[in-house]
Amino acid sequence: MADYWFKPKTVGYGAAPTDWRGWALILGFGAAEVLLTFFMIGWPALKGEVPTVTQFILFLVLVILLTIGFLWLCISKTDGPWGWRKPGSDAKD
Numbered sequence: 268m269a270d271y272w273f274k275p276k277t278v279g280y281g282a283a284p285t286d287w288r289g290w291a292l293i294l295g296f297g298a299a300e301v302l303l304t305f306f307m308i309g310w311p312a313l314k315g316e317v318p319t320v321t322q323f324i325l326f327l328v329l330v331i332l333l334t335i336g337f338l339w340l341c342i343s344k345t346d347g348p349w350g351w352r353k354p355g356s357d358a359k360d
Contacts (some may be wrong), residue, residue: 271346
């Protein structure tokens with residue numbers, strides 16, 4: 268039996284958490300994004316410094332990699348395919 272943390276949304280695109288691990292993943296992703304933003308952008312600003320272009324590019328690369336990893340884990344732990352679902356359509360893929 269597969270262990271799923273998410274289920275496809277009834278309306279729209281994506282998935283909704285169905286397990287505490289899905290909620291923990293979402294909260295962890297949000298916390299990681301906030302901490303990454305604070306330490307890469309906010310901390311230098313508090314010291315009166317402006318982040319360099321290199322720091323900003325590194326920040327963007329880290330955000331993109333973190334987001335790709337988060338989405339990959341969400342998709343792999345979803346019970347069914349992701350896809351657009353219209354309101355009123357009860358089609359189960």
